[in-house]
Amino acid sequence: MKTRKLLAVFGLCVFTLGLFAGGALAADKVLKIGVVFPLTGPVATAGQRCVAAVETAAEVINNAHPEFNVPLAAQEGILGGTKIQLVVADHQGKPDVGKSEAERLFNQEGVWAMIGCYNSAVTKPASAVAERMKRIFLSGCSSSAALTERGYQYFFRCAPTDKTESHEFVEYIQWLNQNQNAGIKTVGLIYENTEFGKHAADEGKAAAKETGFEVVADVAFNPGATNLNSEVQTLKAKNPDAVFGACLGGDYTLWVRTMKQMNWLPKVALNYCTGYQDPKIAQQLGPDGDFFMGGTGYSPEIGAKYMPDVAAVEKIYTAKVGVPFDSDSIQEAVALLVLAQAIEKAGSLDVEKVAKILRTETFDSPLSLGGKVAFGPGGQNMKATSIITQLHGGKYMPVFPPSYAEQAATVPMTPWGKR
Amino acid sequence: MDIFAQVIIDGLLTGMLYALVAAGLSLIWGVMDVIHFAHGEFLMVAMYLSFWLGFLAGVDPVVSWIASGVFLFIIGALTYRLVISHCIGKSAMPPLLATFGLSLFLKNLCMNRFSPNFRLLQDTLLGGKTVMIGSVVIGLPQLVTGVFSLIMLLALYYLIKKTRLGWAIQATAMDREAAELMGIHTDRIYLLVFGMGGACVGIAGGLMTSYLAVHPEVGSLFGLIAFLIVALGGFGSIPGALVAALIIGLVEALAGFYIAPVFKYVAVFMLYLVVVMVRPKGLFGW
Numbered sequence: 001m002k003t004r005k006l007l008a009v010f011g012l013c014v015f016t017l018g019l020f021a022g023g024a025l026a027a028d029k030v031l032k033i034g035v036v037f038p039l040t041g042p043v044a045t046a047g048q049r050c051v052a053a054v055e056t057a058a059e060v061i062n063n064a065h066p067e068f069n070v071p072l073a074a075q076e077g078i079l080g081g082t083k084i085q086l087v088v089a090d091h092q093g094k095p096d097v098g099k100s101e102a103e104r105l106f107n108q109e110g111v112w113a114m115i116g117c118y119n120s121a122v123t124k125p126a127s128a129v130a131e132r133m134k135r136i137f138l139s140g141c142s143s144s145a146a147l148t149e150r151g152y153q154y155f156f157r158c159a160p161t162d163k164t165e166s167h168e169f170v171e172y173i174q175w176l177n178q179n180q181n182a183g184i185k186t187v188g189l190i191y192e193n194t195e196f197g198k199h200a201a202d203e204g205k206a207a208a209k210e211t212g213f214e215v216v217a218d219v220a221f222n223p224g225a226t227n228l229n230s231e232v233q234t235l236k237a238k239n240p241d242a243v244f245g246a247c248l249g250g251d252y253t254l255w256v257r258t259m260k261q262m263n264w265l266p267k268v269a270l271n272y273c274t275g276y277q278d279p280k281i282a283q284q285l286g287p288d289g290d291f292f293m294g295g296t297g298y299s300p301e302i303g304a305k306y307m308p309d310v311a312a313v314e315k316i317y318t319a320k321v322g323v324p325f326d327s328d329s330i331q332e333a334v335a336l337l338v339l340a341q342a343i344e345k346a347g348s349l350d351v352e353k354v355a356k357i358l359r360t361e362t363f364d365s366p367l368s369l370g371g372k373v374a375f376g377p378g379g380q381n382m383k384a385t386s387i388i389t390q391l392h393g394g395k396y397m398p399v400f401p402p403s404y405a406e407q408a409a410t411v412p413m414t415p416w417g418k419r
Numbered sequence: 420m421d422i423f424a425q426v427i428i429d430g431l432l433t434g435m436l437y438a439l440v441a442a443g444l445s446l447i448w449g450v451m452d453v454i455h456f457a458h459g460e461f462l463m464v465a466m467y468l469s470f471w472l473g474f475l476a477g478v479d480p481v482v483s484w485i486a487s488g489v490f491l492f493i494i495g496a497l498t499y500r501l502v503i504s505h506c507i508g509k510s511a512m513p514p515l516l517a518t519f520g521l522s523l524f525l526k527n528l529c530m531n532r533f534s535p536n537f538r539l540l541q542d543t544l545l546g547g548k549t550v551m552i553g554s555v556v557i558g559l560p561q562l563v564t565g566v567f568s569l570i571m572l573l574a575l576y577y578l579i580k581k582t583r584l585g586w587a588i589q590a591t592a593m594d595r596e597a598a599e600l601m602g603i604h605t606d607r608i609y610l611l612v613f614g615m616g617g618a619c620v621g622i623a624g625g626l627m628t629s630y631l632a633v634h635p636e637v638g639s640l641f642g643l644i645a646f647l648i649v650a651l652g653g654f655g656s657i658p659g660a661l662v663a664a665l666i667i668g669l670v671e672a673l674a675g676f677y678i679a680p681v682f683k684y685v686a687v688f689m690l691y692l693v694v695v696m697v698r699p700k701g702l703f704g705w
Contacts, residue, residue, distance in 0.1 A: 040527070040530060040535070040635075041535075041636065042634075042636050044530065044535030044635075045534065045535045045536050045537065045634075047535075048534070048535065193681050219680050220679070220680065220681040221680050221681055222681060222683075222684055224636060224639065224640055225640070225684075226433070226437075226640050226641055226644065227429075227433055228680075229429040229433065229672060229675070230426070230429070230671070230672055230674075230675025230676045230680045230683055231675065231680040233422070233425060233426060233429065233675075233676050234675075234676060234680055237422055237676075249537050249634070250537045250632045250634055250636075250637070253537060253539055253632045254631070254632065257547075257630060260547055261547070261549060261556065261558035261561070261630075262556055263549060263556055275537075280536055280537070281537060281539075284537070284538065284539040284541065284632075285539065286541050286542075288547070416547075
């Protein structure tokens with residue numbers, strides 16, 4: 001009996017040692033990347049999709065996929081076989097949690113770089129942690145222009161900013177006035193009262209004023225509100241010709257449905273990266289969601305025409321979350337693919353060397369609408385492109401710029417009673 | 420003038436919905452002195468039930484509110500039997516912490532099972548329909564929910580004030596020991612009260628899926644506003660809950676339109692602070 005016990009203890013020791021040894025051996029060939037997104041809280045859907053997108057990119061990099069026309073897909077891992085290991089954390093949409101998660105990931109988990117955080121308000125403090133520690137931080141889709149106006153050396157963002165989108169919006173309504181006789185003179189804004197919403201609205205107002213449009217309504221609301229009656233009532237009373245919207249997730253559906261209830265629509269409704277871009281929400285809104293517009297970096301319709309290499313990669317993503325990539329999530333996959341290319345080009349894990357390559361070189365990016373990624377001063381992707389789409393029967397149809405347009409936009413939007 | 424009428428009607432309809440959500444909480448708080456932190460999450464569960472019944476079985480919310488009400492009655496009764504009955508009567512903290520834990524459990528369970536996706540029922544009987552009174556537009560789902568709320572509150576008030584069961588509930592609320600000496604089975608009264616609280620919020624949640632998206636966070640703000648209404652109206656007072664809910668609905672709508680939409684909840688919470696300072700037991704408090 002005693003011998004059996006001794007043998008059991010010995011066996012356990014060997015097993016435990018084996019585990020540690022295995023871990024140590026594996027650690028030689030693993031590069032940890034921190035991935036911080038809102039996995040719970042009001043925008044958890046978007047956060048979970050962003051994580052799935054980064055995981056998809058990691059699968060493309062870690063396994064040989066010669067059939068994919070994506071950089072690094074043909075080989076296994078980077079730097080001769082090092083695999084990307086993702087360490088996922090949840091910031092719940094809270095800046096303080098994002099900051100402490102960034103510190104934990106760098107200090108305790110020992111991640112080499114970070115990708116995140118979807119909410120601009122969280123990306124701001126989390127990337128400040130990385131900058132202080134001289135570590136690389138990539139953001140796929142956080143859109144606040146202020147993030148890349150801080151002069152950071154280790155921060156890089158793939159998506160277009162709210163500033164870019166705001167200019168595109170006013171350019172588009174000018175074009176509509178000239179080419180479709182839209183008669184748009186006034187602009188209203190509705191946005192959530194957060195870093196993202198306020199910043200998008202500031203950019204929207206500035207762009208509208210620069211181009212001579214009168215801003216007649218400026219409606220901020222608390223995200224997660226029980227109703228948006230006063231908000232829509234305010235818009236209705238001011239009756240702007242065009243509305244720029246920055247409403248995420250459930251707030252977007254509530255906004256659309258409240259407008260329907262109040263039987264009011266502007267001539268055009270243009271949305272920043274918001275609930276508009278969520279294909280699931282578009283599907284659930286059904287005909288009510290039609291004729292709304294927004295800046296879009298990717299949709300299956302756009303992908304089929306301009307980004308043919310996405311489809312194969314998208315299968316991995318869709319198997320995880322049940323929906324195709326959207327404009328936000330695909331940027332997070334781009335972030336990891338670009339980071340991996342930079343490491344491969346540097347030939348080492350020297351942070352300074354990799355950061356320099358990120359700052360100076362241009363990367364192939366079949367998952368980006370522009371096809372390339374090149375970071376400018378402050379870390380903004382200078383090749384970031386987005387086009388304006390309009391929902392028709394649940395499909396995102398490109399309507400601007402004319403070189404991408406597949407059909408003329410329905411302007412003014414079809415009234416609720418005639419759908 | 421038309422806009423003013425529209426704002427007032429919006430406020431009243433919002434208030435009526437709030438009243439139904441808060442009525443159950445008021446009852447639980449007033450009778451048992453239990454701060455039911457999972458009340459908002461009960462609303463979320465009811466909305467999910469109504470959504471899935473609509474999505475999978477095609478049952479419209481105008482019918483599925485019955486199922487939501489019954490289901491949440493059972494959930495409420497089970498919550499009392501399995502959780503609250505073990506910690507009630509010692510101090511206020513254990514039931515508070517227990518229901519707080521329950522709220523986290525329910526939220527994360529739904530997040531895990533149903534994902535954080537926003538789910539919206541399409542083509543419901545009431546969805547998107549409106550009634551016009553002059554130039555004032557009233558959403559039919561909101562109107563039906565408001566009318567239902569009034570009927571339910573009247574029924575609840577009648578039950579509490581005019582029936583033997585209601586008298587037993589009132590007696591238990593006033594003095595549990597004395598009520599027991601009079602032959603009232605107070606444990607069963609508590610069970611019933613918790614069940615009724617659940618049923619109220621279940622009915623509200625069942626009806627709300629006609630026009631609101633369902634997601635794991637949907638109950639949080641409703642839960643918070645329900646607490647406010649109960650404190651403003653007076654603990655345990657059904658008329659108090661109705662009046663407070665209507666006041667809050669109106670303040671929210673008026674402040675939202677005439678000051679700024681972002682200010683509407685600020686105005687609501689400020690009103691509460693004023694009432695707490697002037698009349699701490701609430702408008703109709705015992």
